[in-house]
Amino acid sequence: MRPLNSGTCGPLRGKTDLPGDKSISHRALMIGAAAVGETTISNLLEGEDVLHTAAALRALGAEIARDADEPGLWHVHGRGVGGLAEPARVLDLGNSGTGARLIIGLLATHPFVSCLTGDASLTARPMGRVAEPLERMGARIVARSECRLPLAVVGTSDPVPIEYRLPVASAQVKSAILLAALNTPGRSTVIEPVATRDHTELMLRHFGADLAVAELEDGARAITLTGQPEIEGRTVRVPGDLSSAAFPAVAALVIPGSEITLAGVGVNPLRAGLIETLGEMGADITIANRREEAGEPVADITLRTSALRGVEVPAERAPRMIDEYPILAVAAAFAEGTTTMGGLAELRIKETDRLGATARGLAASGVEVERDEDALVVHGTGGAPEGGAAIEAGYDHRIAMAFLVLGMAAKKPVRIDDGTVIDTSFPGFVELMNRLGGSIVAEGEAP
Secondary structure, X not given: OOOEEXXXXXXXXXXXXXXXXXXXXXXXXXXXXOOEEEEEEEOOOXXXXXXXXXHHHHHOOOEEEEOOOOOOOEEEEEEOOOOOOOOOOOEEOOOOHHHHHHHHHHHHOOOOEEEEEOOOOHHHOEOHHHHHHHHHOOOEEEEOHHHEOOEEEEOOOOOOOOEEEOOOOOHHHHHHHHHHHHOOOOEEEEEEOOOOOOHHHHHHHHOOOOEEEEEOOOOOEEEEEEOOOOOEOOEEEOOEOHHHHHHHHHHHXXXXXXXXXXXXXXXXXXXXXXHHXXXXXXXXXXXXXXXXXXXXXXXXXXXXXXXOEOOEEOHHHHHHOHHXXXXXXXXXXXOEOEEEEOOOHHHHHOOOOHHHHHHHHHHHOOOEEEEOOOOEEEEOOOOOOOEOOEEOOOOOHHHHHHHHHHHHHOOEOEEEOOOHHHHHOOOOHHHHHHHHOOOEEEOOOOO
C-alpha cells in the first residue's frame, strides 16, 4: 500500500509525451505473437497489465524481449497463426481484464488446454460474454460460478466459423472472437449494435489479415475476418494513450492559468468520446499535427483552463469513452450546472464497481450526485469542490487517478489509500503530473 495525497497546486504548464496506449499495446503483442517473423513495437506501455500479457504469451511459446538500450522498444518473434504452444503453467493475467478476455479468444482455437487466473479484482469479473461465442466456435470454457477466473480454456482442434451478433456492444468480446477467428477456416463475422473501438481491426489489417467492415441498415456494424491467413511481423509505434491523457487534460481544464500540450496521443474517433464531450462542456482544446501511425490516427492536443458547463451525455456515446467516465465526472464537479451520464452499466463490472466508487468519492468531496444502475448525475459546483475526501481505490487505477486530479484543484487535499494500483496503466503518473506543476506526494513525504 502506498497512500498518496493530492493538494491544491498552481497552474499546469508544459508539453509532455504519454505512455503507450494500453489497448493497442495488448493487441500489438498478441497479434505479433500470432504472426510469422519479427514484430518491433515502440512506445509499448510498460504497465503491469501489459507486462502480464507479455509473460503469458512467452509461456505460450512466443519470444518477447525488451530492448536493452531503448525504453518502450520491444521485439516479438511470433509463432504464426495457430502456432502457440500448450503452456506448462497457469497464465496469470494480474489485473488485466483486456488481457484475459483477448487471450481467452486467442486460445479458443488452439488444440490444447490452458488455465488462466488473476488478482482478487480480476477473479471477481465475469467472463461469460466472451465464453458464449467462443463455445459456439468449438471451444469449451470450464470456470467457477458466473464464469469467473480461475478458468480453463479447452481449445478446439476443429474450429467452426460463426456469425455472431453482440447482445451488448463490447470491444473486448468482439476482439476475442476475431482473435479466435484467426485460426478458424472460412469467414467469421461479428455484428456490433453500435461501433466500438476498432484497434483490433486496424491492427489485424496492419499485419496483413483479410478483414472487411460493413455498415448495416439498422446502424449496426459487421466485421468479417477470413481465417487462417499468413500474417507477417510488422513495425508498430503505439500512440500515447487517450485514456491516460484524460487525467492531465481534465486537470489543465480545471486548474486556473493552465496550458499543457499532450504530444502523440491516439485520437481514434471510436475512442474520442471524452474529447467530444469536453468540447460540448466548453473546454478550450486544440488538436494539431494530425497523422497516422500503424493505421491509428495520432495528434498533439493542447488544453487550456476553461469555464465548463454541465451537459447531457448521450448513452450511445458510452462505448467510445467507457474508461473515461470517472475523470469526466470530476470535470463535471467543477462545471456550472448539471451533467447527466447514461449507459454506464458496464462500469459496474470493471476493476471495481466504478459507477459506485465515482459517486461515493464525489459525495465525500462535497459534490451532489445521484446514481442508479445505469446512470450518474453530477450537480457541478461551478468552481472548486470542497475536497478533503479519503478515497479507497479498490484496485482501480482510474478511480485513484481521477480523485488525485480532483485534489489538485479542490479546496482541501484528497487522499487515496493506495497509489501502487496506478502502475497498472500509467507508470510514472505522479512524476508526470508533478513535472507539469502538480503537488501529489506519498503520505508522510514533504511536498
